[in-house]
Amino acid sequence: VHKQNLAELQRKLDQLHPADVAYILEALPLDERLLVWDLVKAERDGEILLEVSDSVRESLIQTMDKAELLAAAESLDTDEIADIAADLPRDVIEELLTTLDAQKRALLQSALAYPEDTVGALMDFEMVTIRADVTLEVALRYLRRLGELPDQLDKLFVVDRDERLIGVLPLKRLLTTDPEASVAAVMVEDVVQFHPEDEAQEAAQAFERYDLVMAPVVDAVGRLIGRLTIDAVVDYIRESADADMLSMAGLKEEEDLFSTVWRAAKNRWMWLAINLATAFVASRVIGAFEGSIEKLAALAALMPIIAGIGGNSGNQTITLIIRGLALGHITPSNARRLVLKEIGVALLNGLVWGSAVGVFAWLLYDNPALGGVMALAMLLNLLVAALAGIFIPMTLERVKRDPAIGSSVLLTFVTDSMGFFIFLGLATLLLL
Amino acid sequence: VHKQNLAELQRKLDQLHPADVAYILEALPLDERLLVWDLVKAERDGEILLEVSDSVRESLIQTMDKAELLAAAESLDTDEIADIAADLPRDVIEELLTTLDAQKRALLQSALAYPEDTVGALMDFEMVTIRADVTLEVALRYLRRLGELPDQLDKLFVVDRDERLIGVLPLKRLLTTDPEASVAAVMVEDVVQFHPEDEAQEAAQAFERYDLVMAPVVDAVGRLIGRLTIDAVVDYIRESADADMLSMAGLKEEEDLFSTVWRAAKNRWMWLAINLATAFVASRVIGAFEGSIEKLAALAALMPIIAGIGGNSGNQTITLIIRGLALGHITPSNARRLVLKEIGVALLNGLVWGSAVGVFAWLLYDNPALGGVMALAMLLNLLVAALAGIFIPMTLERVKRDPAIGSSVLLTFVTDSMGFFIFLGLATLLLL
Numbered sequence: 001v002h003k004q005n006l007a008e009l010q011r012k013l014d015q016l017h018p019a020d021v022a023y024i025l026e027a028l029p030l031d032e033r034l035l036v037w038d039l040v041k042a043e044r045d046g047e048i049l050l051e052v053s054d055s056v057r058e059s060l061i062q063t064m065d066k067a068e069l070l071a072a073a074e075s076l077d078t079d080e081i082a083d084i085a086a087d088l089p090r091d092v093i094e095e096l097l098t099t100l101d102a103q104k105r106a107l108l109q110s111a112l113a114y115p116e117d118t119v120g121a122l123m124d125f126e127m128v129t130i131r132a133d134v135t136l137e138v139a140l141r142y143l144r145r146l147g148e149l150p151d152q153l154d155k156l157f158v159v160d161r162d163e164r165l166i167g168v169l170p171l172k173r174l175l176t177t178d179p180e181a182s183v184a185a186v187m188v189e190d191v192v193q194f195h196p197e198d199e200a201q202e203a204a205q206a207f208e209r210y211d212l213v214m215a216p217v218v219d220a221v222g223r224l225i226g227r228l229t230i231d232a233v234v235d236y237i238r239e240s241a242d243a244d245m246l247s248m249a250g251l252k253e254e255e256d257l258f259s260t261v262w263r264a265a266k267n268r269w270m271w272l273a274i275n276l277a278t279a280f281v282a283s284r285v286i287g288a289f290e291g292s293i294e295k296l297a298a299l300a301a302l303m304p305i306i307a308g309i310g311g312n313s314g315n316q317t318i319t320l321i322i323r324g325l326a327l328g329h330i331t332p333s334n335a336r337r338l339v340l341k342e343i344g345v346a347l348l349n350g351l352v353w354g355s356a357v358g359v360f361a362w363l364l365y366d367n368p369a370l371g372g373v374m375a376l377a378m379l380l381n382l383l384v385a386a387l388a389g390i391f392i393p394m395t396l397e398r399v400k401r402d403p404a405i406g407s408s409v410l411l412t413f414v415t416d417s418m419g420f421f422i423f424l425g426l427a428t429l430l431l432l
Numbered sequence: 433v434h435k436q437n438l439a440e441l442q443r444k445l446d447q448l449h450p451a452d453v454a455y456i457l458e459a460l461p462l463d464e465r466l467l468v469w470d471l472v473k474a475e476r477d478g479e480i481l482l483e484v485s486d487s488v489r490e491s492l493i494q495t496m497d498k499a500e501l502l503a504a505a506e507s508l509d510t511d512e513i514a515d516i517a518a519d520l521p522r523d524v525i526e527e528l529l530t531t532l533d534a535q536k537r538a539l540l541q542s543a544l545a546y547p548e549d550t551v552g553a554l555m556d557f558e559m560v561t562i563r564a565d566v567t568l569e570v571a572l573r574y575l576r577r578l579g580e581l582p583d584q585l586d587k588l589f590v591v592d593r594d595e596r597l598i599g600v601l602p603l604k605r606l607l608t609t610d611p612e613a614s615v616a617a618v619m620v621e622d623v624v625q626f627h628p629e630d631e632a633q634e635a636a637q638a639f640e641r642y643d644l645v646m647a648p649v650v651d652a653v654g655r656l657i658g659r660l661t662i663d664a665v666v667d668y669i670r671e672s673a674d675a676d677m678l679s680m681a682g683l684k685e686e687e688d689l690f691s692t693v694w695r696a697a698k699n700r701w702m703w704l705a706i707n708l709a710t711a712f713v714a715s716r717v718i719g720a721f722e723g724s725i726e727k728l729a730a731l732a733a734l735m736p737i738i739a740g741i742g743g744n745s746g747n748q749t750i751t752l753i754i755r756g757l758a759l760g761h762i763t764p765s766n767a768r769r770l771v772l773k774e775i776g777v778a779l780l781n782g783l784v785w786g787s788a789v790g791v792f793a794w795l796l797y798d799n800p801a802l803g804g805v806m807a808l809a810m811l812l813n814l815l816v817a818a819l820a821g822i823f824i825p826m827t828l829e830r831v832k833r834d835p836a837i838g839s840s841v842l843l844t845f846v847t848d849s850m851g852f853f854i855f856l857g858l859a860t861l862l863l864l
Contacts, residue, residue, distance in 0.1 A: 029769050261773060
């Protein structure tokens, strides 16, 4: 009966779109995942490996031998092989390069050479090119002879005899214009195009801004070398939004939900260690005031409020700045205004919330001076938070680092340490 | 000279794509933004309003009178009017409804009726439909007669005489198949389609998964009522990723980088107030142990470490869970395994980092018992963090609330309060 169930499951898997099989594999714990993976037809391995996340792909590839991996890779297009190459064992890649024909080998090697997060790493090579001097009628006949067109194809690329891009012919125009017209007369010459070394981030913004479905990729002298399609861009947008979210939360990389405890722990250690180091420093700031705390234990109870609200308020600022930097809305010329605005918000919040916590401390401990110190410390720490919230991401950006990674940890470090220092320092000076 | 510069600027603006003008408006402080807005040709107002963010749109609409707003809205398609309707004054919408013809009015009213974040709110009405009983030759002639096709059109919708969708004819097939064939013979019948009340989130996942460019939207009886295109889906993906990021950082809504201090402060107050309330509670937990802290001030210096690492570790867990829920990878049947894995990670981290901080406290204060309490408290708080990191977002999801909003605040509340309670409680029991 068990065998019958498996046969039934296998039959169902065969009918599913590779992306749906990938989805099922993602949601299964490791042992069940490998069971299902065994049931997938070998010839579909390649397209499914392409759809799963990096961490799940790793878990699947570990169970495959060299012959299986080679067969899977050979079922893919060159640009698709490049997409999963990072997870393939070195010897499989090498063997693969020897089995490909010269043209494909060159394509694969150039695709592998482009760094992640560039247009070159996202592009594919499935284009249809025509010459400018033919009529639309000829173009239509040519397409019919091809028999099949690539997915996401919404335009033909018009090239000269040196393969240089001179325009594009949108299928829309091809379908609605008199077939007697020449390609040259109908093509669009002003084309959004990319170079393989362009940042993927900028290409994604162009796709969003101009509602593109597909765009040509050309080399330095304008020769057509590939195309970028909206599905690759959407995957990139999703993955980079995910990566930002994960790294802001202190995860080194995408983590398989069902990875082993050991792998999961390792993925989280780097940021936990950094956090621990900054917490130690903040702890030593408090340690310097232990004498004051012994005399007035209320300080210990109140100090996390100052540090915490500073952290929260600073995180609001930092998030807006990171987003503004990512969208390109922040420039050196408007940065001064931003600083003034954030200082304004910090002053306003400092007066409002500072008064609130001041009154709270005063009433709770029947000590108006303690309330005053509390209010003043809150105001000052909110100013610190605003400035740190602006300058930390902007400095990371200036030194060419991703402002989304680590700035939140740095900020909390500043608002914690400074919050403790300001509050305990003021209390020691003014109350004791 | 100033006048000449303005004329020059105006000429440049006229040549830019509306999305590029929108981008410039986003990056300008309010006074300069309004200056540029005045220079934009009135007939382009509509398409530019469509491209800017909600907060910037609000700032622009405030400067426009009723006639200008009506003219801008009338230059847009019905589904586009619906997109900006939320920001238009009530009387403009009402006047608009009276000026539209009956068919457009019905479309606008139905588009306005769909809640945000549904397919209905994202769809447009620019479709090309054909009948199944004609030949491709007839279809090609029909397209040529139309003269112009909508953007992002990669297929024609095949409908019966009751406007029910019976298939789609991809342009790819239309271009590569013998024109003598009938639409019925060539069309694809197994089509990914949506209902207007479907969640936009799920439609976006389908677009990503199946690499769609465009899909039909049908009503309950299968009648074609609109289409969903990849550009609307990409905008939705970007906006909801942004909204998640902003709300996780405690911002109520998208904030114009250059909004006034007052508006910015109001946007941030809700979450600051909630944070303040939770910080008060955590402060009272510490307050309950003031006697212990007076006797051993080292407790005050060490307690933020326990609370802080708990918060960080819990945030790692919560981020993975929120992501798993959003992608649909977490189901009731695999939740138990997730809990076991996270408990495993917490135990491992508790042993490793607990020992580290225990040794640190022991050496620093020359007090082995204090080190032991520190290690034990760390282990326990990491367990609390793991459980809170799983159950908070899963509970929010179960009660149909967005787990991305507020779960981080709730988590920090739990790890702070419990961290202080566990550490100070253990210290009071075991050390004093």
